[in-house]
Amino acid sequence: MHIPDGFLDAKTWGSLALTSTVVLGRALSKKDKRFLEEDVPLMGVAAAFIFAAQMLNFPIAGGTSGHFMGAMLACLVLGPWAATLVMTTVLVVQALVFQDGGLLALGANIFNMGIVAVWAGWGVYRLLAHLTGKPFSRWAVMAGSWSSVVVSAAAAALELGLSGTVRLSLALPAMIGVHALIGVGEALITLAVLEFIAKVRPDLLLVRGEGR
Amino acid sequence: MNRWIWIGLGVALVLAVFVSPFASQDPDGLERVAEDLGFSGYAWGNPVFNSPIPDYTMPGVKSQALATGLAGLAGTLLVFILAVLLGKYLKSRKEPGSRV
Incomplete structure (x- = not known):
């Protein structure tokens, strides 16, 4: 759901660029004690995997495709602050090098997929993991992944509505409807990758799920 | 650790290189909504800045599959390097004495 230039008006992309800049500044300056030496190359792998997976559009209903976003996955491996930075790295390269997502809209795309998706997914995951008392619950992971995509799509719809590009009453149900399907793909892929990591390197997970 | 990296x-x-050429070409969620609700025409390419590899297609490569695969190769390596540098920066900011 990379927004191209032209979909958002100046007040919308401008204020979102400002918001994203402030949040990124916070992410960069945060001294996270949980950030370990081994997280340095892990950030690279997470970004590489997310970039590659985002190229792989899979068909959903009615001549429409969707692709993996990766915000929840990045959260589960690196925590939400580093996840925001990993998502931002991917989005910046996509916009500058591959013309995927507008340049003026870059702040909005970082807001939607690097901030809203990360924190919505993380919030839902943490809440469910807490309620069920299981640090690495499959349902919490799937619900978090699905929410990350759907809430992010709702944010994009709100921005389109605020920009006067399309009526919010039309954009919101349309965006949520199609991304509710794409979110199912997101949940399944996130779970599959996580199960794999849990098999080969369980130490990379769990701990961050509950904050060591 | 290194092995798994x-x-x-x-x-x-x-x-990115071998699977991406087989990805679905259908419009994605936002593109679909933009077409259905009639605002896809609002999109414009930036007249000032030209992306070196627009639309994940390496310019000057005849085979579409190869052009996509090469674009995937370039992008994957680029984000890997940038994110590692970002990680190094984060690490360097860590408070001394905290656990490693």
Whole structure:
């Protein structure tokens, strides 16, 4: 759901660029004690995997495709602050090098997929993991992944509505409807990758799920 | 640790280079909504800045599959390097004495 230039008006992309800049500044300056030496190359792998997976559009209903976003996955491996930075790295390269997502809209795309998706997914995951008392619950992971995509799509719809590009009453149900399907793909892929990591390197997970 | 880093990067490269040419070409969620609700025409390309590899297609490569695969290769390596540098920066900011 990379927004191209032209979909958002100046007040919308401008204020979102400002918001994203402030949040990124916070992410960069945060001294996270949980950030370990081994997280340095892990950030690279997470970004590489997310970039590659985002190229792989899979068909959903009615001549429409969707692709993996990766915000929840990045959260589960690196925590939400580093996840925001990993998502931002991917989005910046996509916009500058591959013309995927507008340049003026870059702040909005970082807001939607690097901030809203990360924190919505993380919030839902943490809440469910807490309620069920299981640090690495499959349902919490799937619900978090699905929410990350759907809430992010709702944010994009709100921005389109605020920009006067399309009526919010039309954009919101349309965006949520199609991304509710794409979110199912997101949940399944996130779970599959996580199960794999849990098999080969369980130490990379769990701990961050509950904050060591 | 190192072994798994290279395996992870290897998986990403395989996906980006060899699987991406088979990805669905259908419009994605936002593109679909833009078409259905009639605002897809609002989009414009930036007249000032030209992306070197627009639309994940390496310019000057005749085969579409190869052009997509090469674009995937370039992008995957680029984000890997940038994110590692970002990680190094984060690490360097860590308070001294905290656990490693």
